Amino acid sequence: MAIVKNDSVIEQDWITVDAEGDLPSSDENLIVPLARFKEERDTLLGRNGGLGVQLNPGDAPEDLADDLDRLSIITVNFPAYTDGRGYSYGRVLRERMGFKGELRAIGDVLRDQILYMHRCGFDSYDLKVDGETALTKVRAALKEMSVYYQPTGDGRATAQSLRERRRATLG
Amino acid sequence: MSLQVVTANRLGDGLVVFLTADGGWSENIDDARIAEGKEAADALLAEASAPELDVVIVGPYLIDVEQQDGGLVPTKYREVLRTKGPSVREDLGYQAV
Amino acid sequence: MYRYDDFDRQLVQERTEQFREQVKRRLAGDITEEQFRPLRLMNGVYLQLHAYMLRVAIPYGTLRADQLRELGGIARKYDKGYGHFTTRQNIQYNWPKLDEIPDALLDLANVEMHAIQTSGNCIRNTTTDQYAGAAADEIEDPRPYCELIRQWSTFHPEFTYLPRKFKIAVTGSPNDRAAVKVHDIGLRMHQNDAGETGFEVIVGGGLGRTPFVGKTIRDFIGKNDLFSYLEAILRVYNRFGRRDNKYKARIKILVHEEGIEKIRDLVEEEWAQIKDGSLRVGDEEIAHYIAQFTPPAFEALSDDDADFEVHKAANRRFFNWVRSNVIAHKQPGYAIANVSLKPIGGIPGDATDTQMELVADLSEKYSFGDVRVTHEQNLVLPHVKKADLFALWTALDAAGLGTANLGYVTDIISCPGLDYCALATARSIPLSQRISERFGDLERQHDIGELKIKISGCINACGHHHVGHIGILGLDKRGKEFYQITLGGDASQDAAIGKIAGAGFSEAEVVDAIESLVTKYIDIRESGERFIDTYRRVGMDPFKEVLYGDR
Known part of the structure; x- marks a missing residue:
């Protein structure tokens, strides 16, 4: 298991808790499922440690609208790589709701989906391989393509914008 | 007692193959190792499903066969077609050889 | 016809290299079949009964002569000398070897073609009227919008793992030859009360085990807003389409179970938030794409051609072919010639390598190098001078391509x-x-x-x-x-x-x-x-x- 963010392997310094069970001490950095966040919002926001929320397929990212600036991280679970709902959640969180914190893909995160995740606003990836392998995979995935047709919030220039720029230059 | 053999498609060219007595894969169903009864069939499929065979064949499964004129013939028409080739192009597939 | 620019070319070449690497990883055992399967499917590679199958996209059913010639060449080089044109205006090869497919894809890339998204739970090849740009009954050529849809949907990062496959069809004519009402999204061009041309948007049509005729979600969407509206529909589908049962995962089931009103509300709510964003396509950009599909240099001709009439009167078989297979063109003196791939007793939609090459040659000679593929599994030479029809038919007939049966009971x-x-x-x-x-x-x-x-x-x-x-x-x-x-x-x-x-x-x-x-x-x-x-x-x-x- 290794998490890759910003072209490096980072430490897992978040504790993810289930829907039920005791919360760890107030100083720990904590990630809770959305359902629990909604139920225990005030308690959770009153703790000292950092707070994050995990979105599962079927959750509505819009439920976090009032609290985004209090969250350091949102994890989006891809229980199977074929379940693509998380891509929409990423774009809604970044492009519509303006979430600035860490957006991490967890679950069945495979090399060949990472570029799509990145384009949808994810900036960290939890892979089920060792750190060096994970870093190699993420690097390879992110540079596999260099032309993009769709405008998304990832800031990459689209083919269309480059064409327009070229037409303008040529007058 | 029903007779079964294991078939699959070969990874490299996708052609139909059958698990043989020596653990190899043949294009000819008559080379297939026959399992008689459920236990033997399960063991045969387990052998064909070994992870290391994932780079040799794709999608192994059991099919029912019958002995006919000294050879093996699948009982289902779908599988008969796989041993021969398209019925509408008799010049193609194994039937053409 | 649309020509790739350097961006399109680079994208397809990078994709080919990416797939070459994926095949290499698969053959080396670095990825399992389970992991490889969706990757090969999204490059059009199936494993069928006898062998692999490669499905090549023919965007909106339009081919240039050099592309059709290459399709024939691929049939010979990587397959057994034939291909099969499908009901989605694509072509399938039945016998390619996995380790040769990357080479075939490279050959395709060299003629600006690919097999991208011809399978998988993503947005598939967009289909349209085979007579686009030629039909007398057309409001406007739908292909510039089809090309824009092709680009928008190619490697769409958000919509590559949808609940199920997703098919879009467009018609520019009131006489629908693209079956738009039985697609996930059907777009029908028409004019609104203000005299602007746009699209009726139909969703939730489809065949399969639960067939539905689609329902109108919006009577009119302007051209500039089409892409944001499509994105809104796809986002609603991606988020709310069923994923618990693959037989209930198409958007038609979502529309059926939730009702068109609710889906419309969700889509309109989504669209309201993105319609003024970067997917709004300006008039200048649309004009740029329309310019790519300008009509060929037709000659100014009388609609009547004396020789044509003489041949029809003298040759009964030619008369018969004209009667069934030749259709009115919008340009006087020209006609649309349908090439039947349904010879009596033949295999519907199959064409040999040499037949493909011949049609490519004939299209250069008689139809401005323009060939179409129909969802009814035939080919079309869309812009033939009436004066050339007899020579065209004679050449087609000699190659077994002159069957006179378009729309008849044998055109199956x-x-x-x-x-x-x-x-x-x-x-x-x-x-x-x-x-x-x-x-x-x-x-x-x-x-x-x-x-x-x-x-x-x-x-x-x-x-x-x-x-x-x-x-x-x-x-x-x-x-x-x-x-x-x-x-x-x-x-x-x-x-x-x-x-x-x-x-x-x-x-x-x-x-x-x-x-x-x-x-x-x-x-x-x-x-x-x-x-x-x-x-x-x-x-x-x-x-x-x-x-x-x-x-």
Whole structure:
């Protein structure tokens, strides 16, 4: 298991808790499922440690609208790589709701989906391989393509914008 | 007692193959190792499903066969077609050889 | 016709290299079949009954001569000398080797083609009217919008792992030849009250095991707003489409279960938030794409050509071909020539390498190098001078491509069926061949008139049987092939799903059953009625009676 963010392997310094069970001490950095966040919002926001929320397929990212600036991280679970709902959640969180914190893909995160995740606003990836392998995979995935047709919030220039720029230059 | 053999498609060219007595894969169903009864069939499929065979064949499964004129013939028409080739192009597939 | 620029070219080449690496990783055992499967599918590579199959995209059914020539070359180099044109205006090769497919894809890339998203749970190749840019009844050429949809949908990062596959069809003509009402999204061009041209948006149509005619989600969307509106529909589908059961995962089920009003509310709410964003396409950009599809340099001709009339009068076979296969063009003196891939007793949609090369040559000579593929599995030379039709037909006929049967009872749509397909439950090609032979007599076909028979070899309905005037579905009944007949289906602007006539027929019985239906129609039709018109007038019962009697 290794998490890759910003072209490096980072430490897992978040504790993810289930829907039920005791919360760890107030100083720990904590990630809770959305359902629990909604139920225990005030308690959770009153703790000292950092707070994050995990979105599962079927959750509505819009439920976090009032609290985004209090969250350091949102994890989006891809229980199977074929379940693509998380891509929409990423774009809604970044492009519509303006979430600035860490957006991490967890679950069945495979090399060949990472570029799509990145384009949808994810900036960290939890892979089920060792750190060096994970870093190699993420690097390879992110540079596999260099032309993009769709405008998304990832800031990459689209083919269309480059064409327009070229037409303008040529007058 | 029903007779079964294991078939699959070969990874490299996708052609139909059958698990043989020596653990190899043949294009000819008559080379297939026959399992008689459920236990033997399960063991045969387990052998064909070994992870290391994932780079040799794709999608192994059991099919029912019958002995006919000294050879093996699948009982289902779908599988008969796989041993021969398209019925509408008799010049193609194994039937053409 | 649209030409790739350096961006398009680079994208397709990078994709080819990416797939080459993926194949290498698969053959080396670095990724399992389970991990590789979706990757190969998204590059059009299936594993079928006898071998791999490669499905190549023909965007909106338009081919240049050099592209069709290359498709013929690929058939020879990587396959067994033929290809199969499909109901989605694509072409399939039945015997490629996995480790050679990256080379085939590179050859395709060199003629600006690819196999991207011809399978998988993503947005598939966009289809349209095969007569786009040529038809006399067209409001506007739909292909500039199809090309924009192609680009928008290619590697869309958000919509590559949808609940299920997603098909978009566009028609620029009120006479729908693209079956837009039985697609996940159908777009029908029309003018609003203000005189602007835009699209009616239809969602939730589809065939398969639960067929539906689509419902209108929006009467009119302007061209500038089309892409944000499509994105809104796709986002709603991606978020809320069912993923618990693959047979209930298409958008048609979402529309059916939730109701079109609720889906419309969700889409409009989503669209309101993105419509002024970066997906809004400006007039200048649209004009740029329209310019890519400017009509060829037609000569100013009289609509009547004396030689053409002489040949028609002198040669009965040519007359017959013109009668069925040649259609009015919007430009005086020109015609649309349909090349039937349904020779009597042949395999519907199959073409050999040399036939493809010949049609490519003929298109250069007679049709500005422009060829179309139809969802009814034929080819079209869209811009032929009437004066050239006889020479064209003579060349086609010599290569077995001059069959005069467009729209007739022998112009049968057929999926590959159990002869090739791993999903099929029965064969469909041999049945289409036998029906074709039974009705082989041309005068009889002409007398019967337009009759669309569509055959699928399983419930997935690739052969569009639900929308055949007569539909045939092949099933497996205790190890034997048997065939269920549906009547009254229609893929046109009057779209309808056919109704099951009753119990199925054995392989031996089914051709007689079809003939009895046709005979009944001839007996009871009124002047000018097509089979479908008669069916609509009299209903199922008279036809049921000839099929089943008192049974």
